Amino acid sequence: MRVPEEPVLSFVDAHCHIDLYKHPQQIIQQAENEHIYTIAVTNAPSVFAHTAGLVAQCKYVRPAIGLHPELVHSHKHEIEALRVHLSQTRYVGEIGLDYSTSDEEIRAAQRQVLSTIANWVSESADKVLTVHSRRATRDVISILSGIKAKVILHWFSGTKKELDRAIGSGFLFSINSAMLHSEAGRALVLQMPRDRVLTETDGPFVQDGAGPATPTTVKATVRGLAELWEQSPSDVQAATLDNFRRALAI
Numbered sequence: 001m002r003v004p005e006e007p008v009l010s011f012v013d014a015h016c017h018i019d020l021y022k023h024p025q026q027i028i029q030q031a032e033n034e035h036i037y038t039i040a041v042t043n044a045p046s047v048f049a050h051t052a053g054l055v056a057q058c059k060y061v062r063p064a065i066g067l068h069p070e071l072v073h074s075h076k077h078e079i080e081a082l083r084v085h086l087s088q089t090r091y092v093g094e095i096g097l098d099y100s101t102s103d104e105e106i107r108a109a110q111r112q113v114l115s116t117i118a119n120w121v122s123e124s125a126d127k128v129l130t131v132h133s134r135r136a137t138r139d140v141i142s143i144l145s146g147i148k149a150k151v152i153l154h155w156f157s158g159t160k161k162e163l164d165r166a167i168g169s170g171f172l173f174s175i176n177s178a179m180l181h182s183e184a185g186r187a188l189v190l191q192m193p194r195d196r197v198l199t200e201t202d203g204p205f206v207q208d209g210a211g212p213a214t215p216t217t218v219k220a221t222v223r224g225l226a227e228l229w230e231q232s233p234s235d236v237q238a239a240t241l242d243n244f245r246r247a248l249a250i
Contacts, residue, residue, distance in 0.1 A: 008035055009035055009036075009037045009060070009241055009244075010034055010035040010036060010237075011034070011035075011036045011037070011199065011215070011218045011219060011222065011237065011240075011241070012036070012037045012038075012198055012199055012218065012240060012241060012244045013031070013036055013037070013038040013039065013199065013200055013201050013203075013215040013217075013218050014039050014130060014152055014154070014174040014198045014199065014200040014244070015039060015041055015093065015094070015130045015152075015154045015155075015174050015176075015200035015201070015202050016038050016039065016040060016041065016200065016201050016202070016203050016214075016215055017040075017041055017042075017043070017094075017202070017203065017204060017205065018038070018040035018051060018054065018055070018061065019040070019042060019047055019050060019051045019054065020204055021203070021204050021212065021214075024054055025054065027203075027214050027215065028054060028055060028058060028061050030214060030215060030216055031058075031060055031061050031214075031215040031216075032058055032059065032060050032061065034215075034216060035060055036060060036215040036216065036218065037060050037061075037062075037244070038060060038061045038062070038215045039062055039064050039091050039093065039128075039130060040054075040055055040061055040062060040063050040064060041064045041066050041091075041093040041094045041130055042063070042064060042065060042066045042093075042094070043066060043067070043068040043071055043094060044066070044067055044068065044071055044075045044078055045065060045066075045067060045075075045078040045079075045081035045082040045084075045085060046075070046078055046081065048063060048065045048066075048081075048085050048088075049085075051063045052088065052089070062089065062090070062091055063088075063089055063091065064089060064091035064092055064093040064094075064130065065082055065085040065086060065088070065089055065091070065092055065093075066082075066092065066093045066094040066095050066130075067079065067082055067095055067113060067117070068094045068095070068096075068098075068132065069095070069096050069097050069098040069110045069113075069114070069132055069136075070098050070100075070101075072106070072109050072110045072113050073106050073109060076109060076113060079113060079116060079117075082117065082120075083120050086120060086121065086124070086127075090126060090127055090128055090248075091127070091128050091129075091130070092117065092121055092127050092128070092129045092130070092149075093129060093130030093131065093152075093154070094130060094131075094132050094154070095113075095114060095117055095129065095130075095131055095132065096110075096114060096131040096132030096133050096136070096140055096154075097110045097111065097114060097132070097133060097134075097136035097139055097140050097143075098110065098132055098134045098135070098136060099134065099135035099136040099139075100134055100135055107136075110136075111139060111143065114140070114143050114144075115143050118143055118144055118147050118149075121147065121148070121149045122147055122148040122149065125148035125149065126149075127149040127150070128149065128150045128152065128247055128248065129144070129147075129149050129150065129151050129152060130152045130154045130174065130200075131144065131151055131152065131153055131154060132154060132155075133153055133154075133156065133157075133158065134155075134157060137153075137156070137158035137159070137162040137165075137166065138158075138162060138165075140153075141162070141165050141166055141169055141171075144169070144171075145169040146169070150172065150247045150248075151169070151170070151171045151172065152171070152172045152173070152174050152198060152247070153166055153171050153172070153173050153174070154174050154200060154202065155174070155176060155178075155179060155200070155202055156173050156188060156192075157184075157185070157188070158188075160188075160191065163188060163191055163192070167192070167193060167196065171196070172196045172197070172198055172243065172247060173189075173192050173196055173197055173198065174197075174198040174199065174200035175189055175197055175198070175199055175200065175221060175225065176199070176200045176201055176202050176206050176213070176217075176221060177201070177206060177208055177213060177217055177220055177221050177224065178202070178206045178207075180221065180224035180225070180228065186228055189225070189228060190228065194229065194239060195239070195242075195243055195246075196243065197225070197239075197240060197243060198240055198243055198244055198247070199218040199221045199222060199225075199240050200218070200221075201213040201214065201215060201217050201218060201221075203215070203217065208220065222236050222237050222240065225240075
């Protein structure tokens with residue numbers, strides 16, 4: 001019997017909203033053509049089936065089931081659908097907490113949803129989570145520390161103390177071009193262990209100068225990391241791929 005070939009990866013986009021592009025199939029084809037392993041995150045369980053359908057024949061683009069914290073107040077009723085879809089993918093995201101709201105009732109609902117998802121993913125112990133933590137890193141770490149899954153903090157913007165706690169919890173960090181264009185972002189990246197760093201785009205929300213960032217934008221992010229770390233782009237490319245392969249191995 002012929003053994004299926006393993007995908008040969010060139011780059012990783014650990015967080016991309018494929019379904020939100022104007023022409024998602026074009027973005028998917030670019031990622032496939034260039035062997036960019038892309039986690040296609042979703043913001044609500046009700047759109048997962050659409051995204052999964054878009055990438056059903058792909059080798060390099062994978063769908064993730066998510067419930068964005070900023071949508072918890074309007075889509076909390078979809079939480080059971082998220083549990084159903086968990087069996088259909090290894091990837092969970094975008095999930096997390098967002099404390100840009102000061103409404104404690106909404107914050108509490110976000111924590112409840114994230115705790116519920118954490119319990120569910122621990123049942124299989126092979127999931128990869130891409131997690132939003134804006135102004136809420138302390139509570140994200142409290143809920144996800146020790147979870148039986150690989151946690152990637154997407155676009156981390158916390159304090160040095162919170163970064164140290166996240167590192168101590170074994171979390172990874174996905175870096176996009178916007179972070180490298182910010183002095184604060186570069187300072188945080190420099191303090192991250194290099195064996196915990198992945199690349200992402202957060203497209204189409206992040207702009208790359210010519211329009212929305214796409215999975216191909218991670219090439220520029222690798223070059224930016226290479227400059228920051230004073231390494232060659234090829235070394236950074238290899239390192240971030242190795243980091244992601246270790247994440248997949250849980």
